[in-house]
Amino acid sequence: MNRVYLDNSATTAVDPRVIEAMMPYFGERYGNASSLHSFGHEALEAVSIGRKQVATFLGATPKEVYFTAGGTESDNMALQGVAYARKEEGNHIITSSIEHPAVLETCAFLETVGFEVTYLPVDTTGRVLPSTLEAAMTERTTLVSIMHANNEIGTTQDIRDLARVAHDHGALFHTDAVQSAGKLPLDVESLGVDLLSLSGHKIHGPKGIGALYVREGTPIKPVVYGGGHERGLRSSTENVPGIVGVGMACELAHTYLDVDISLMNQMRDALIEGISDTIPQAVLNGHPTERLCNNVNMSFAGVEGEALILSLDRAGIAASTGSACSSKTSKASHVLLAIGLDQALALGSLRLTLSRMNTMEDIAYTIEKLPAMVARFRAMSPLWKEE
Amino acid sequence: MNRVYLDNSATTAVDPRVIEAMMPYFGERYGNASSLHSFGHEALEAVSIGRKQVATFLGATPKEVYFTAGGTESDNMALQGVAYARKEEGNHIITSSIEHPAVLETCAFLETVGFEVTYLPVDTTGRVLPSTLEAAMTERTTLVSIMHANNEIGTTQDIRDLARVAHDHGALFHTDAVQSAGKLPLDVESLGVDLLSLSGHKIHGPKGIGALYVREGTPIKPVVYGGGHERGLRSSTENVPGIVGVGMACELAHTYLDVDISLMNQMRDALIEGISDTIPQAVLNGHPTERLCNNVNMSFAGVEGEALILSLDRAGIAASTGSACSSKTSKASHVLLAIGLDQALALGSLRLTLSRMNTMEDIAYTIEKLPAMVARFRAMSPLWKEE
Amino acid sequence: MGFEFNENVIEHFENPRNVGEIPDADVIETVGSPVCGDMLTLYIKLKDDKIEDIKFKTYGCGAAIATSSLFTELVKGKTVEEALKVTSDVVVEAIGGLPEKKVHCSLLAPDAFKQAIEKYRAKQ
């Protein structure tokens, strides 16, 4: 059976070159990077190379890169870390209402310990307007966190403009770039951000490793305490193979960025066009142009998302409805509700997300299979009236 | 050149069977365990198996096992998690003065946010006496955390007795079993603990993955917030290969525990005897019998530890002086000072730690090389007087 | 979480029995709504206190489709009293089990049926 993976925003296949780079560090080069002997030195050199690769990818210096266990920990470190470090200066944090739970739940936690959080609304395409941010800034705002690109609908934000607003009011700016990495240029200077989160497994790197960029001089406290690794910000024996893997993944993302983007753009547009042409009442969620090159998110009136995912799965196509994280419950995605979709359309959303490993055959196969499935569900749906 | 690795308390080589088990989850089985489709299902099944393997190793049920990024995060979750969850009941925590920095630094942090911490002294062998704990318990004590075995000197504690004291006073009991795993039986029922920390890379599993056992019903809060993975206690996309790896590592440790222990015991005793026989004024640090089967920690009067490590490294022998974490600074280890060593002997300590992958040849080679090195350093030491 | 459905569930999901409407149904009943995530409409035709025909339409997940299909199959031809004994538990067992998180979906059809019968009886 065909196996077509269109759920690359949930996780990606590890690039064979990444696996190859990691392998020796499970095998003979198993040293602890903090050890004095040559096993340790070998490991430390690998960590330094990984750190340089990530730094180059971000246009940062190696000492501004801190390794974490993933996007979630990076987001937590940025938010908890800066909130606590600046708590004498203010207790107000601003974020958007369409952030990933790694940001939203951290904010909810911070609210329980004395911080105030403003959740900015977005327009119907999922964009945060700089004027909305401007209006929310207060004297006590120490941190603004707005994601570079949304994981469900793929809408991208003008981070540079938003960061400028934050800075004008003396706040620091964090962006969750977990989804934009490898799909948009990520230069911390042009973005103008103070902190930026990455996750390895979203860019053909391994799971369980992430990175946080922290501009030099940014006040920040650890979330996890211990032996003082990562210059005291994130203790624990360095995950050497993971660091080697995410380093290589960043290097590949950096090298092939332009090619990757144009390939994904082409596949995305073909997918949207193919679906719109063959399925009546298919609505594209998110922004028509300011969207990730790898994201297609559509709703089909009268169709329930999970049933559709199951049908696609039976045909060998892996897709998702809402984000992987919220797919455990059948509640409609907070992102789709935030952009104004009604509950039924939100529950009927289909997310197809691409990577450089997809092909035009994958797209053709999906366009061939999907219309009959939608038709079948509509035919059995009490919500669907043929016009 | 010979390459003899005697730094297994810093980290261990990944067992080839562990690598083999992990590999498919980097390759074709790269799904996200939270995804609905079959890629996701495959990943979820792997996670369930890993969780069962860890649970079996600990004599726990799978739902009491939570995966983390390593021993440090496990310790942080146990301490921060229970301290905050029980803060209405009391603000007092008890630990020992020879804990790993993952515990000590977390306690130091908790002290800055309103908790009181008692650091129990140890005797000259590194043992915490139940009577010392008894005397420190108060009405406000919510948590006691004492490590099962020390990472530097290998001294083991009677966890069962200590846990009973804690429970008698209504406190919960956590043990850091990062070093005892694979070297002592670890049954949470016989130990009588409520929480227990593990780290993959200390038991021939991968780096960057750990586990925390949490007895059902234990009040605990997350440290890292997000999508609600690990039943809400530890969010982030599951590190599937890591979980598969630590699961397999636990299964192997469980299956071969008796054989492994007797092999390491034999090598340890040969090492201690060989060194004591050939090097005058060699002092064994820690407990003569209540010590890990894989730990040798000796001090040589007049010799500085780091120079000795370098000489050993030149001969292909990887060893350490103090724990890997504290070897970045040349301060004497807090553990050796806590058991009453003077600064010079503490700085002159050599830690040799074994695993099931060592051989009697490794031991023989080390005993052959070490005496001349110690003699050379003593000959150039202003602190050494030949008797 | 992954779909942990057995072959029976999948078979009913892919080939649901008794899907559709009955134009001259004796009673039509809808439970759920898109807001709950699941919605089911049952069309029932009765004859001599027996279920002569039953059809359904549903907006819901795979488990909802499969259990609704099986339910209609189980009750068709039965007397109303017999059919009322086809509870969610009976359906789940007949289909060979459901993942815990999906058990609630099997309530849809029995609930709708019970309500439909009450409505029908009230009308009489």
Next chain:
Amino acid sequence: MGFEFNENVIEHFENPRNVGEIPDADVIETVGSPVCGDMLTLYIKLKDDKIEDIKFKTYGCGAAIATSSLFTELVKGKTVEEALKVTSDVVVEAIGGLPEKKVHCSLLAPDAFKQAIEKYRAKQ
């Protein structure tokens, strides 16, 4: 952190020059202590304001041993004034560089030498 020493450092560490004591030294000076982690004793024999012989004993890490060895080699035969110009920077450069964390170890010998000379001059 791993030992990031170059071959020169390793060579001096493994074969340190001028290790030992000078029984009839003109001046003996010790800096550091085991409490600091590093300790060095210098034995100096002077003739006509020249360093006729110099030996050392050290309790310290590899970098301390290597830089002390190189220092003694550099100053031997020099005048006191010339020798005082052999600072830590000079030693680090002559040995081909040290990891940043280890640079402080190269202070041991120049410090001890400076103190020794002051002590010697005070005695005169």
